[in-house]
Amino acid sequence: MSGVWVWMEQRQGAISTISREAISAGRNLAASLGSPLTALVFGHNVGDVAAAAFGLGADAVIGCDDETLADFRVEAYGPLMAQLAGQRQPQVILAGASTRGRDLMAWAAADLDAGLVSDGIGLGVEGQTVMVTRPVYAGKLLAKVYVKDGPQCLSVRGRAFPAAEPTGATGNVEWVTAVVAESDLPTKVIGFESSEGTVSLTDAKIIVSGGRGVGGPEGFGPVAELANVLGGALGASRATVDAGWIPYEHQVGQTGKTVSPDLYIACGISGAIQHQAGMRTSKVIVAINKDVDAPIFKLANYGIVGDLFKVVPALTAEFRRRLGK
């Protein structure tokens, strides 16, 4: 059993950011283990994407191009992954911990009878064993986890590893055939309602979030404007989502999204423990709150005590000036 495999998630011909992070994590792991790095690219019309994986650090690429793989369906991708891994016995299979990566790794691990560890934020090697550091209990503690024997299926959390940047490297993709025919697949994708166009919270480098302090749906206006000027994503506390001021997609926290941006600006958010659970690993945290005793200031790097309706527009104006926007 040897080799490190990375599943490269692609949508409409573009490799997702979290997969570029996974392959850079895989590259280091392969180097420490002294084994080759293989990228897996599945989909339909993915010739270019598969070839691009060489440029992201893969030593070899296994591709599968089939109509059944056009939409991600774990019932189509899972058996393919499990069959390939069963035949070729890699030591480690890695993916980004996206909705798709999570499902795929769970499927592959179940079929391979392999240990499974999700949401790695650190990977190391002791002897020939891969050690995964991951948050547990909503990020209140960390665990160093390893798989006792057999292949290991791992996923890495978004923004925990730097994304691989393309080099000019090229190579020949090995193409394999799909293993489940359309007529044998138990699901059909019959529609898609896109919410794209908005910046994805989990990929965002900058997040500006509003809490109950924004006072109502219109109150998100200035917060969204600041996010916009910074090219960031708009976040929210659960209180505002529950009040119906903003859709659930924006919720950050224990029962929302876990984010880890370079900069997190919390506006009118008290900083409840459940909110912190979703954002505490942000690199720099700024809190704007009129209550000097708000718990968010205990976590923040920078704080401004004041009315967000004055402070946020002032910040937006200052950023506009500096960024020439």
Add this chain to the structure above:
Amino acid sequence: MKVVVCTKQTPSTTAVFTVRAGGSVSWDDPGGKPNVVNPWDEYAIEEAIRLTEKQGGTAVALTLGTEASQEALKTALAMGCHEAILVSDGAFEGADSLGTARVLAAAIRKVGGVDVAFFGKQAIDGDTGQTTVQVARQLGWTPLTFVSAIQAIDPAAGTITVARLLEEGKQIVTARLPVVISVVKEINEPRYPSFMGIRKANRAVIPTWTAADLGLNSSGSKVDWSNVFALPARESKVEMIEADSVEEQARILVDRLFEEKVI
């Protein structure tokens, strides 16, 4: 219809953790109950109850855990589940997700005749969200994860249509029953247990199934979770930006953020 909802008892969201030498973890919640129904599972319980309210049939709550996790099952009963089963055996202690999935799948098989098994998006202790698909694999059923709405279900025809909440939108999928479903928060608003429900739950005798009852020896876990440690403290101390005007505060803060290289 017969539906199962798998629910785990987890530490409360406000629990405070202590790690002892050797890595064992304990917790307490100074302000409330230290253990709760996994918050994500409340949506699964609600959806299971709603489905049986609409279609008729029974909703069975299932927990793998210690004797103490009966409390989670009582909450499920109080909300409106018809039956509850605790799976508990020393042999299952420290089960990883595949181990948990094997045990839950065996229990779902023993319940028998199940059309839909509901799960939460993830359990807030391990935050892994992988049990659902792994249970589906053990049962040979179709997994439908991150479901934000059941758009249609026809038990007679054996079909279901759901919306799945993915990163960049909602995927609408049809599948054949039986299915294993994990739900996200968007799917419903969980009800509070009724007074009658709580009384009924308190009187309920919850059966316990052991490894022998399920024909298993152990969970067969492979992942070693024993090395848990406290987070390195966030070394930052907050710098409060004070000045005579908000414009001046904004200027100072923006300077700092450029120095931090996060813009």
